[in-house]
Amino acid sequence: MRTGRDYLAAINDDRTIYVDGQRVSAVADHPAFSPIARTIGELFDIAADPASKMTFTAPETGAEANRVYGIPRSREDLTAFRHAAETWARHTHGWVGRSPDHVASFINGFAAHPEAFSAGERDFSENVLAYHRRMQTESPYVSYAIIPPQVSRATTAHAWEGDFVQVGVVSERSDGIVVRGAQMLATGGPVADEILVSCIKPLTDDDADFALSFVVPVAAEGLKLYCRRPFAPAATSSYDYPLTTRYDETDALLVFDDVFIPWEKVFVYRDVAGLRRQFFETGAHVLGNWQSQIRFSVKLQFLAGLARKVAAVNGVDKFPGVVEKLGELASLTSLVESAVLAAEYTAAPDESGLWRPGKRAVYGAMGLQAELYPRALAILRDLVGGGVLQVPSGIEDMRNPETRSDIDRYIYSPGAPAEERIKLFKLVWDAVGSEFGGRHHQYEMFYAGAPFVVKGYAFRNYGFDGPLAEVDEFLASYGVD
Ligand SMILES: Cc1cc2nc3c(=O)[nH]c(=O)nc-3n(C[C@H](O)[C@H](O)[C@H](O)COP(=O)(O)OP(=O)(O)OC[C@H]3O[C@@H](n4cnc5c(N)ncnc54)[C@H](O)[C@@H]3O)c2cc1C
Known part of the structure; x- marks a missing residue:
């Protein structure tokens, strides 16, 4: 099982995170992010400790996995999931909204209904299943950005001034797609391993370029994260700010400067109806x-x-x-x-x-x-x-x-x-x-x-x-x- 140490080492990569006009290096050691990174690391340590009883044998891989990455296939599975999610939530007293079990639950639903990803022009069901198996094997921390930037809520992306304000596909290659634009607020994004990028707000047929769902490593070339002001660095001590100094999970606007996404990381492609299928028909x-x-x-x-x-x-x-x-x-x-x-x-x-x-x-x-x-x-x-x-x-x-x-x-x-x-x-x-x-x-x-x-x-x-x-x-x- 992945430990906190594994996680902390993994996020100190070449990701592009901006705070106060400066590019941050080594997020796990930076004053804005190290407190929440440490907390997320503790969650992985808890899951890896047999005393927490958070693991099970995943039928999809036949190997031990964290319960939060399991598809509930019985009432007992749901109870076990609740215990696991509660164990993590108790560690943060509920003050970390996007702990890794949140997006994991979405991917569990996706993987329970791969057919929802094969109903469009292309069949992406194998991508979803493979990604879910990888989650069970590697326990990544995945956060998500599924809301378009707040530009105008009177219209959708195709009608906005300027090309590709909301993230959309600019070109298609034989090995994947290139995406450009922004997506609103990935909580936990700066300290996640990967981000699920999609759109849950209803789009129109004219928005096909923006009707995407894909996962991207936070360190992908061309992906930039603009954080709102982090609160942890201004907190004078844990005695003065006991919550801020542990649980400031940060929120970040994502900007994609022509980021390449290989096909195997794409779940929905230019498919407005597919967006709704993935969220609502899959569970x-x-x-x-x-x-x-x-x-x-x-x-x-x-x-x-x-x-x-x-x-x-x-x-x-x-x-x-x-x-x-x-x-x-x-x-x-x-x-x-x-x-x-x-x-x-x-x-x-x-x-x-x-x-x-x-x-x-x-x-x-x-x-x-x-x-x-x-x-x-x-x-x-x-x-x-x-x-x-x-x-x-x-x-x-x-x-x-x-x-x-x-x-x-x-x-x-x-x-x-x-x-x-x-x-x-x-x-x-x-x-x-x-x-x-x-x-x-x-x-x-x-x-x-x-x-x-x-x-x-x-x-x-x-x-x-x-x-x-x-x-x-x-x-x-x-x-x-
Ligand atoms: C702290 C925080 C963390 C977040 N983390 C994440 C995250 O991890 N991932 C992610 O994807 N998103 C995240 N979000 C974004 C969140 O999903 C959006 O804030 C939410 O979907 C609402 O969208 P909006 O903020 O653009 O509000 P809007 O859609 O602009 O709505 C604002 C207000 O405008 C009015 N309004 C707008 N449209 C209508 C309408 N059609 N009819 C009637 N009234 C309307 C309502 O009064 C509404 O409350 C986060 C937001 C916050 C505040």
Whole structure:
């Protein structure tokens, strides 16, 4: 099994990553990326440790593989996947959205339905199957960029000013294709091994050049990653910013300057309908988003724990109004936990034998996420009051005896001396108020699409036929006469 050390050595390649106008070398050692790279490495070490029970014998290769790269072919497989995804999510307390199990879930879905990749003009099914087998053998960290750059949402790529703003195919060769343009925001991209590049937003027939799906090594010649400001380098210490200093997974715009993609890495080619088939007919979308809800439920539990602890430290946890707020947070959290389990309970095999988590539960929980997460943050902010700002500026204030004596005397709570109290409140601030916390707020609202898109999934996958029939039957049971 791949270890953290293997992973860290692999990403120190010749990739082109820009931060503050400079090209970064050796990402695994760079202050912006080494914290998250170390965390991802820890995930691989956990998976490689037999105690985590995260491995299984993959039927596709006959060899041991990480469970997160397995196609669920029974309810037990789904349970085992959930345990594996939860094990990883617990290590990061849900603060790493694009851990390697996320895109792996999509590829698992692709590989369960290779026929979805042979229905276009060319047959790419063998590419998908081979890539999935390689994932099982090599455990790569694959991130993805499946949204066009935010240029205009009133039109699609073919109508935008300038050629190839969204990544598209500029030329075809006997051994592959050459792609040019940009794609929006690959979270984890700078520290991934490879990136799945595709488009989940609906395209028109005029957008065939942009209707692609392929995987590309981050170090591919001509691929450049423009990162949003990394937060980890500005974090003064892990005591001051305990989340930022471990989990700032970074987001990057991808720019393809005529990048060559060999045919064997292409899954969809100039096929608008093929894009939708790959995400929705294969089960990839529901598998990937079930993984997201597993991770999200772990994060909400962490926030609930924080709120409960803050209330106890401040001595307000017995007040009825506070109990009500904690109760609301408990309800929100348990709804998501329940949806994760309900998806497993209502799962069913499709015609290929892939066990698909129940769509109603997965998309139902997702549909509320853009309200639910901000509400959870609001409760935590409410409970914590100004305590998150009644803290010294940084760890040096704790070390300087001149300032420390006042800190010890005035910033404490019963049962929580200054060092403990400040530690807790700085952790809350990193969750709700730091740049890292703000980015997470945006992430939970948008990672699966804008709220109107996600509610559309909830609408389409709920299955209104039953409730409609029930209402019609009831209406038919009485009348004026
Ligand atoms: C922190 C973060 C991390 C991300 N990581 C990834 C990643 O790893 N991989 C990846 O592929 N993508 C990632 N994304 C991108 C994400 O998928 C997109 O943000 C999401 O799909 C929404 O697209 P958009 O941001 O362009 O918003 P838009 O589509 O521009 O929508 C913004 C708002 O405009 C309005 N709007 C737009 N169109 C319509 C419409 N047709 N009808 C009604 N209202 C409309 C809505 O109010 C909507 O909320 C990430 C985003 C964030 C914020």
